Amino acid sequence: MIGAPATRFPRGLSPDEAAAFWLVQMDAGRLEGRLAAEFEQWLGIAPRHGEAFKRARETWNLFEGVGDEPSVAAIRHGALAAEPEHRSSGWKFVGAGAAATILGLMALATAILPAWRERLPVFVPAVRYERSDFATARGELREIELVDGSRITLNTDSAVRVAYSADRRLIAMLRGQALFEVAKNRRWPFVVEAGGRQITALGTVFDVRLEPDRVQVILAEGKVLVDSLKEHQEAGTAVAPVLLTPGEELIARKGRAAVTTKIDVERQLRWREGFAEFEEVPLATAVEEMNRYSTTPLVVDREAGELKVSGIFRTGSPHRFAAIVAELLPVRVRSLPEGSIQIVRGAPAGK
Incomplete structure (x- = not known):
């Protein structure tokens, strides 16, 4: 874990410096609550912010991926020694050494990465x-x-x-x-x-x-x-x-x-258990979802498709789904000659 606890985002930083700050917070597991909201706001201000953060993240991950390789260790030492000027007092308390390392690596990466990338697999199991x-x-x-x-x-x-x-x-x-x-x-x-x-x-x-x-x-x-x-x-x-x-x-x-x-x-991920859950969704939407799981297609007319349905249904069981829907809604169900199941608006027979 790198950096020290941070209480606020220091203002007046360049995009690369700010990206280094945010990477420190993310790596330390502190990017939550108000600080996470500030990070999202910073990302949305300008495309160059996202580009700077991505560049910082990729550089840090690449350099950390080679373990104790001597040449990279020397680069890290040099980067730590080349700490940038801090534009605000807050910047001194947010893991400046780690951030300086990131900034130094970003500066050095342009020159060394082309040759270094060819050697990288040697250090990866x-x-x-x-x-x-x-x-x-x-x-x-x-x-x-x-x-x-x-x-x-x-x-x-x-x-x-x-x-x-x-x-x-x-x-x-x-x-x-x-x-x-x-x-x-x-x-x-x-x-x-x-x-x-x-x-x-x-x-x-x-x-x-x-x-x-x-x-x-x-x-x-x-x-x-x-x-x-x-x-x-x-x-x-x-x-x-x-x-x-x-x-x-x-x-x-x-x-x-x-x-x-x-x-x-939990509702959205019920598919892992073989179920689909709906809450007041148009029947047409539910039918479209159920059709993902079966080679026996359900078809619904426009009027029936506008009715709202709620419940938890077993995926891959279109006949059972249609039968339950017929109990819940004013619709009729019938099997068509080509093998599909039709659901239309209207009271079921016998009701």
Whole structure:
């Protein structure tokens, strides 16, 4: 753990100095409450703030990943000795030595990283490398344990690509939904890429759902930072990074600022137990969700689709779902010749 307890964000810092301050607080586990709110506000002020923080984080992780390699140890010593001038008295009490190290490494990295990166794998155990694709069929759930102890639970009709390397644990969401339980290792970032966004975990449990027009991130434990992929940053289409805290859901659409709300995480993650829970949602929305889990499709007409439904339903059981809905709502249910189940507005026969 680096740094010392901080009570406030010191003003008057350059983006790189401020990024170093925030990295110190995050590494020390202090980025919560009012300080977390200030961090989010700082990130949203200008794109260059997010860029500075990402640069600081990546540099620190890379340099920490090589252990006691002598040349890097010398660089660390030089960086600590090159502490910058402090522009406010508060800056002296927020882990200035650690922040100075980060700033020094950022300055030195430009010159040494190209050659140093080629040597990096020598200092990383071979067991850390993994390149695999994992997928589920419609209606299937699958739990995967990775080489570092992290776990992925894949929901129905989902796929991920795992590409562990020397400097990060990278997961690419190809389709669908997955819950990630990340083994903590701050020297080896765990990054999930989905729909133009990257989610960096800090010892965390979180859920990612990829759809054609959006990405949903739900945080159950720990913290994650959600920002744009590098290609979007270089193209000038990046959006401000967002730091999530437990109980928050982020919805991100391409080219738009993300929307963050507080949610009932337990309800949202019932899919792990084979259930879907709805509370006063349109029947059409519930049908769309239930269809993710079965090859027997439910179809609903417009009038029935506008009715609201609540309850906990077993996924993968469309006939049972339709029967329960017929008991709760003024609808009729029938099986169609092609195999689908139709739900239409109207009182069931015999009522």
